[in-house]
Amino acid sequence: MGADLLVAEGIVKRYGNATVLHGVTVTFRAGEVHGLIGHNGAGKSTLLKIIAGAVVPDGGTVRLEGQPVSFSSPSAAASAGVASVFQELSLLENLTVTQNLFLARELGTAGVLDKKAMQAQASDLLRTYGLPLTGQEKVASLPVAQRQMIEIISALARNARVILLDEPTTALERRQIDQLVHTLRRIARERQVAIVIVDHKLDEIFAVCDHVTALTDGRVVLNGPIASLTHADVVESIVGKDEAAASHGNRPSSPRLAADVKALPALTVEGIGAPRGLKSVSFDLAPGEILGLYGLAGSGRSRLLRTLYGLEPFEWGRMTLRGQVYHPASPRNAMKSGLTYLSEERKANGFIPEFDAVRNCMLPVLGRHAWLGMIRKHEAEQEALVVLRSLRIRGNIRAPLGRLSGGNQQKALLAKAVLQKPSILLLDEPTKGIDVGTKSEIHAFIRRMAKESGVAVLVVSTEEEELLTVCDDIIIMNGGHCSGERHEVVALDSGTLRRLALAPPRPDTRFGNAMETVK
Incomplete structure (x- = not known):
């Protein structure tokens, strides 16, 4: 087991009267890949933002290599060795790979850039981590999988000790996921860094992680080495x-x-x-x-x-x-x-974002509630409400559906499907x-x-x-x-x-x- 690199202890975060994190404690160790899972709204993203310096906690402490730290911004955290790679990548697409890798830390003397030195170092880094690139490619021309690896390599080049990854495989295909998983495990062990992954896919968590922490309603409900757990253990900890x-x-x-x-x-x-x-x-x-x-x-x-x-x-x-x-x-x-069909692209083809869950569910079955050209709206609403409540949607079903989380949007679409019988x-x-x-x-x-x-x-x-x-x-x-x-x-x-x-x-x-x- 590696040394404790970062310990978040007793972390509390409140927004108004709502407490999002209730004294969460978690430890990230050198050489380990640590999975962080739970419901949407469980507090995962808030915890990551606190560690990354984007959000200030209301209680608790963060220690980096044994020393208490308090980051005022993500850049301050990155300077201290805590780097974040989120779904919305921060690379500048109009620049080359080399320019992105050395952004804000360019090499040179007397105000003159040493482009050859940067290109040589970039080529070495890319070769070390298995990316078949020269460094001269424009980022805009690269697939998502390679862009994500460039972000990770950039963090390592800045001597990051802790790397936080938010759903890194969402836009990747199976082959790319397998490659990323293999690379992350190798990086953690060879560089003795702590890699933290927020992921919703259990098979990926079990494939790449050494340790897993599950959150529910802002509390830790499971925390242990992956080798001692089963898929059922993880799911039961979250949903019962x-x-x-x-x-x-x-x-x-x-x-x-x-x-x-x-x-x-x-x-x-x-x-x-x-x-x-x-x-x-x-x-x-x-x-x-x-x-x-x-x-x-x-x-x-x-x-x-x-x-x-x-x-x-x-x-x-x-x-x-x-x-x-x-x-x-x-x-x-x-x-x-x-036949009823639920599209893969729910936001584009599944619902009208400005309509609430009830109205979206009613749309395909309005004819069932029509009489003499008039819609019995109350009757249609009541039928929709019964199904929506059975799916236990978290959030306001009377608010625009586009504002709910992806999981609750999908529950509403299933309710819409059920109503079509x-x-x-x-x-x-x-x-x-x-x-x-x-x-x-x-x-x-x-x-x-x-x-x-x-x-x-x-x-x-x-x-x-x-x-x-x-x-x-x-x-x-x-x-x-x-x-x-x-x-x-x-x-x-x-x-x-x-x-x-x-x-x-x-x-x-x-x-x-x-x-x-x-x-």
């Missing part, structure tokens, strides 16, 4: 044992599901495709089951959901819905057929960017919806842990192909899923000529 069990419980066995699919499919897809994106996709979906759809970026997984919902056409193959030919010409047609629910990244606690609540709700209402659910997710937690079976999509072969979740892990997604697509010969044009 009953809610955590509900998100996993009552999963039917795959043999029973397979029989149900064969006897009474809610949806059958037979070799559908289109010139752009989908080549040949086949699968069956049974009432009351949750089927996971996994694939890497560009596999066509999101395009498939949009096709099922009538947002994109298919030109060959066949679909049947409860035994009847299904060829949706538009989302309106899909909704009338009993779907027979098939299509979910694209249903917990993207959502904290661990809310994610567990949403998983539990999805399982209850499938079990109690018999809704067939198709879930697309890039998070292996999510699919393994909430689904009954998983099918794989690769390069626009999906044979419909089912994989039991009890026989899978994250590594196996990734290997299946990377394997060459298997041809589907069950339905004859898949290129038969749809009439």
Whole structure:
């Protein structure tokens, strides 16, 4: 175990009459990657801002390498060796990598910049940390993963001893995440720095972290080495044992599901495709089951959901819905057929930000509450309120929905879906960017919806842990192909899923000529 680099002890923070942090104590050690998790609003960001010098605490002390410190600003903290890398990166896009690395600490003599020395040092740094760059590239031309590593390298070049990372993998693909995780572990050990990560994805926390601290309502509810904990321990600490069990419980066995699919499919897809994106996709979906759809970026997984919902056409193959030919010409047609779709981009496509949660939920079902051209508004509101309250949304449901956290926005969209009384629910990244606690609540709700209402659910997710937690079976999509072969979740892990997604697509010969044009 490394030496204690930074200790925050008894940290208290109040905003008016509300106490956000109730005497939080946490220790970050040299050579360790420390995960910080919890609900949105649990106090994680406030704690990080206090450590980074952006917020002044109302109580408690911060000690850096044994000495009490009080930072007046993030720049003061950075000068002392505590650096922050937030989701909104601070790099200047119009400058080169080298210029960013040496910003405000340029090398030179007598007012003349030593560009050769800076370029040479930048090249050494980039090579040391495995970035295939020269240093002369403009930051604007680089992908997000490389920009994040440049921020981290910049902090290390300034002799940072503690590096705070706020959700560093949100905008990254699986391969980039794996690479970043490996690099962070190496940096922590080789440089003997403390790296602190705020992350909502448990599989990433367990892959990279040595220690984890969980916060709930401004209090530490779990604090220990990752090797002594399970995923269930972490989730239970945040949401409680009953809610955590509900998100996993009552999963039917795959043999029973397979029989149900064969006897009474809610949806059958037979070799559908289109010139752009989908080549040949086949699968069956049974009432009351949750089927996971996994694939890497560009596999066509999101395009498939949009096709099922009538947002994109298919030109060959066949679909049947409860035994009847299904060829949706538009989302309106899909909704009338009993399908509901939650987009990955909830802010762009899911709701009207200026409307509150109640009004957003009412929109697709107003026709149900119309009589002689008049809307029975009170009746519609009451129906929406019942579902919204069952999802335990944190925040004012009468305030504009755009002001609520991402997790509470997603809960409102699930309420909107429930009100439509779907027979098939299509979910694209249903917990993207959502904290661990809310994610567990949403998983539990999805399982209850499938079990109690018999809704067939198709879930697309890039998070292996999510699919393994909430689904009954998983099918794989690769390069626009999906044979419909089912994989039991009890026989899978994250590594196996990734290997299946990377394997060459298997041809589907069950339905004859898949290129038969749809009439």
